[in-house]
Amino acid sequence: MLVTVLCTRRALGNPRVSTWAIAIAFGVCTLGVLFAVPVVARAAEDLTGVVNIGKLIAHVCAILWCAALQITMVDLAYRPEYVKSAIFHRGFAATVELAIMVPLFLATNAPDIAFTTAHADNPKIAAYLLLYLSYVMVTCGELAFMCGRTARRNWGIRPWSGAGFSLSAMAAVFGLAYALTKGSYIIFHTLDRPWSLKTEEFISPTLSGLAVIFLFAGLTLPMVGTFRQRLRQKRTLATP
Numbered sequence: 001m002l003v004t005v006l007c008t009r010r011a012l013g014n015p016r017v018s019t020w021a022i023a024i025a026f027g028v029c030t031l032g033v034l035f036a037v038p039v040v041a042r043a044a045e046d047l048t049g050v051v052n053i054g055k056l057i058a059h060v061c062a063i064l065w066c067a068a069l070q071i072t073m074v075d076l077a078y079r080p081e082y083v084k085s086a087i088f089h090r091g092f093a094a095t096v097e098l099a100i101m102v103p104l105f106l107a108t109n110a111p112d113i114a115f116t117t118a119h120a121d122n123p124k125i126a127a128y129l130l131l132y133l134s135y136v137m138v139t140c141g142e143l144a145f146m147c148g149r150t151a152r153r154n155w156g157i158r159p160w161s162g163a164g165f166s167l168s169a170m171a172a173v174f175g176l177a178y179a180l181t182k183g184s185y186i187i188f189h190t191l192d193r194p195w196s197l198k199t200e201e202f203i204s205p206t207l208s209g210l211a212v213i214f215l216f217a218g219l220t221l222p223m224v225g226t227f228r229q230r231l232r233q234k235r236t237l238a239t240p
Contacts, residue, residue, distance in 0.1 A: 017071060017072075017075040017083070017087065018071070018072045018073075018075035018076050021068045021069070021071040021072040021075065022068075022072050022219055024064070024068040025065055025068035025069050025072065025215075025219065026216075026219065028061040028064040028065045028068065029061065029065045029212065029215070029216075031057070031061050032057070032058045032059075032060075032061025032062055032065060033058075033212060035054040035055075035057040035058045035061070036054070036058045038054075040054060041053070041054025041055065041058075042054075044057070050109070051109060051110070051111050052105075052109055052113075052114065052115055055114070055115045055116075056102070056105050056109075056115075059101070059105075059115075059132050060098065060101075060102070062132075062136060063094055063097055063098055063101070063132075063135060063136075064094065066094070066135070066136060066139035066140070066143070066175075067090055067091060067093075067094035067139070069139075069143055069168075069215075070090045070139055070142065070143065071087050071090060071091070073142075073143060073146040073147060073150065074086040074087055074090065074146075075087070076150055077146050077149065077150055093135075094135075097131070097132075097135045100131060101128065101131055101132060104124065104127065104128050104131065105128055107124070108122075108124040108125060108128060113125065115128060115129065117129070117182060117185050117186060117189075117197065117200055117201070117204075118197060118201075120185065120186045120189040120190070120194075121189070126186050126189075126190060129182070129183075129186055130183060130186055130187075133179045133182055133183040133186075134179075134183070136175060136176075136178070136179040137176055137179035137180060137183065140172045140173075140175035140176040140179060141172075141176055143168070143169075143172035143175075144169050144172035144173050144176060147165045147166075147168040147169035147172055147218075148165075148166070148169040150165045151163075151164075151165035151166040151168075151169060160221050161221070163221050164217075164218045164219065164220070164221030165218065166218070167214045167215075167217050167218030167221065168214070168215060168218030168219060169218075170214045170218070171210075171211045171212075171213075171214035171215035171218055172211075174207050174208075174210045174211035174214060175207075175208070175211040177207050178204055178207035178208045178211060181200065181203050181204050181207060182200065182204045185197070185200040
């Protein structure tokens with residue numbers, strides 16, 4: 001939450017799209033992680049009367065998180081004449097994803113089910129999860145490529161940014177591995193060749209947790225570098 005506030009403060013008065021996109025990414029990631037906590041999810045269900053509402057919010061936040069990160073990297077990596085169209089395409093893709101995913105969730109939702117791989121034998125849940133995971137897989141693949149390329153460009157010039165984008169690329173790789181692990185379990189289950197559910201329930205949360213940790217660290221390091229640079233400039237100007 002503190003990092004989100006600091007990112008928002010930094011974005012105020014800054015015309016670059018990436019600064020606001022980073023602040024939004026931190027905000028929705030924080031919200032998604034919060035609603036993934038069972039106590040918070042149950043409280044949301046009691047408040048709204050909608051079962052599994054915490055899971056839906058967490059998934060929507062994950063979609064918005066990926067879209068915000070894509071927009072961040074597009075603004076940093078693309079030439080100005082391509083930025084608007086690139087942002088539109090990714091925003092449109094996220095909108096279409098949510099327009100399909102949310103109604104499917106509401107049509108499938110019931111008190112006796114959960115939107116997890118433990119209920120992969122339900123065709124509607126399997127379809128919902130595969131739709132969600134497909135988007136995560138594609139976006140994380142693009143993010144891994146763009147973050148890695150941006151990291152190479154920054155090493156030696158802005159080391160803090162280079163390190164930050166390297167960690168962000170690792171976060172995208174972990175997110176890609178999460179989507180592939182969870183998605184492969186559902187596909188093999190559909191083919192009547194499921195592998196261990198306990199193994200999947202251990203690996204997937206571990207990968208998603210590592211993705212969040214690496215992402216927070218990766219997006220924070222460039223801000224630390226900027227702060228250190230400004231601090232050095234102030235000290236230089238203050239030196240008689």
